[in-house]
Amino acid sequence: MGKEDIPRSEVEETEKFISPSNANNNSVLPNPDGSDDNQSPKNNNNLLNESSSSPVYNHNHVRRKSSTHSILESAHVQLQIFVADAKEELKELKQFKKNGKEKTIRTGWKRYIGIILAIMSSMVFALGVLIVKSLPQYHPYSVSFWRFQGVLLPTLPMVFYYRFVKKEPIFDSICPATAPGHLKTIILLFFRGVTGASAVTLQFYSLQFISMADSSVIAFSTPVFVSLASHVFLGEKSGFVPVISGVITLLGVGVITRPPLFTGESEFDRETLIGAGLALGCMVLATATFLLLRYLRQLHFSLITVIFGFWGSFQSLALSASISKFQPPEGVEHWMMAIGLASVTFIGQTCITLAFKFEQAGTVSLCRTCDVLFAYLWQFVFLGVVPDAYSLVGGVIVILGVLVIAFRKFLSELPPDHRYRQRFWILLK
Structure with a gap:
C-alpha cells in the first residue's frame, strides 16, 4: 500500500465495530489483515514482532493505529453522552419516596x-x-x-x-x-x-x-x-x-x-x-x-x-x-x-x-x-x-x-x- 491513505471501507468497518459497550471493556479491534478478531494479546504481540521487519507494513500499521486512536476518542465522547442520558432517564423512571410511601412514576395516560x-x-x-x-x-x-x-x-x-x-x-x-x-x-x-x-x-x-x-x-x-x-x-x-x-x-x-x-x-x-x-x-x-x-x-x-x-x-x-x-x-x-x-x-x-x-x-x-x-x-x-x-x-x-x-x-x-x-x-x- 505504500504511503497511500487507508481505504475508507476499512475505516467504516472499524467505526461499526466500536460501540459504547466495547469502548469500556478493552475489546480488541479487528486486525488490518482480516485475521481473527478474537486473537489473544500474545498473538497480537507476535504479529507486531513479525511486522517489524517490514518497514512498509510498519508505516501503514502506525497510520492505522493513529486512525483507530482517533476513532476511539470519538467513541469515548459519544459514550459519555450516552451514559449521561441514561442516568437522566433512570433518575426519572426510578421509584422515589413521598410521605413515607413508595410511589412509582406513571407513564401514558396514568400520568394525568x-x-x-x-x-x-x-x-x-x-x-x-x-x-x-x-x-x-x-x-x-x-x-x-x-x-x-x-x-x-x-x-x-x-x-x-x-x-x-x-x-x-x-x-x-x-x-x-x-x-x-x-x-x-x-x-x-x-x-x-x-x-x-x-x-x-x-x-x-x-x-x-x-x-x-x-x-x-x-x-x-x-x-x-x-x-x-x-x-x-x-x-x-x-x-x-x-x-x-x-x-x-x-x-x-x-x-x-x-x-x-x-x-x-x-x-x-x-x-x-x-x-x-x-x-x-x-x-x-x-x-x-x-x-x-x-x-x-x-x-x-x-x-x-x-x-x-x-x-x-x-x-x-x-x-x-x-x-x-x-x-x-x-x-x-x-x-x-x-x-x-x-x-x-x-x-x-x-x-x-x-x-x-x-x-x-x-x-x-x-x-x-x-x-x-x-x-x-x-x-x-x-x-x-x-x-x-x-x-x-x-x-x-x-x-x-x-x-x-x-x-x-x-x-x-x-x-x-x-x-x-x-x-x-x-x-x-
Whole structure:
C-alpha cells in the first residue's frame, strides 16, 4: 500500500465495530489483515514482532493505529453522552419516596390521573349545585341535610375500618378530652364543622336569588382569600401578587352584582345584591374552613370528615326544626334527586381526595377552576339559562384572579432551577 491513505471501507468497518459497550471493556479491534478478531494479546504481540521487519507494513500499521486512536476518542465522547442520558432517564423512571410511601412514576395516560380526578370532582360538584337549583320549593336547610348524608353515611364505615381493622389511632388526638391539647383540637373541630356547614347553607340560599353560575363564581374565589388570610392569621409567606389577585377578584364580584353604574338603573337589583351577599358570605366561611383545616392537618382525614358530616347534619336538621321548615322529598323524582345530591357529594369528595394523592396541590387548584365552567355549562344545558354580559365578564375576572393564585402555587412546588419557575418568577413575588 505504500504511503497511500487507508481505504475508507476499512475505516467504516472499524467505526461499526466500536460501540459504547466495547469502548469500556478493552475489546480488541479487528486486525488490518482480516485475521481473527478474537486473537489473544500474545498473538497480537507476535504479529507486531513479525511486522517489524517490514518497514512498509510498519508505516501503514502506525497510520492505522493513529486512525483507530482517533476513532476511539470519538467513541469515548459519544459514550459519555450516552451514559449521561441514561442516568437522566433512570433518575426519572426510578421509584422515589413521598410521605413515607413508595410511589412509582406513571407513564401514558396514568400520568394525568390526578388531573382527571380533579376535573371529575369539579363536574360532579357542579351537578350537585344544579340539583339544588332545580329544587327551589325546598328550604335550603332541608336540602343541606340531604347533602350532608353524602358526607356522613359513607364515612362511618371508613372510621370503623381504620379504627378496628387497621388499628389506626384516629381518636387519640381527642380522647381523652382532658389530655393536654385535646380540648383545643375538639374546639377547632367544632368550629370547622360550623363554618363548613354554614358555608354550604349560604351557597344554597344564594341559589334562590342568583344563577348557579354567579353563585359558583363568587364562592369559588375562596383560594385567593385563603392565600391572604394565611398570611394574616398563620404567618405564611405572601407577596404583592396575592394582594393584586384579591383586588381583581373583588372587582369581578362587583361586576356580577350589576351595579347601577353599569346597568344605568337608579339602584342595585335587590335580589341580585342579596344573592351576591350570601355567596360572598359562603366564600368568607369557606376561607375560615380552609384555615382551620390547616391547623388540623395532622389529624386523620376520616375523623375530620365524619365530624363535619355529623355536625352538618345536626345543624341543618336543628335549624329546619326551629323554623318548622324541614321537608322530606316528595315523590319518586325528588327522592332520586335527593339521593343523587348525596351521591355526587360523596363522589366529588372522593375524587378530590384522590386527586391530592396523585397530584400536587397547585395543579389540583388549577384544575378546580373547571367548577365555574361546568356551572355555566350545566345551567345552559339543563336550565336553558344563557349568561348575560355582566355574568360572563365578572366570571372571567374572578377566574383570572383565581388562576393567578393557583399558578403561583404550582410554580412554588417546582424545583428552584425549573424553567417555568425562572420564566414566571414575577408571580412568586
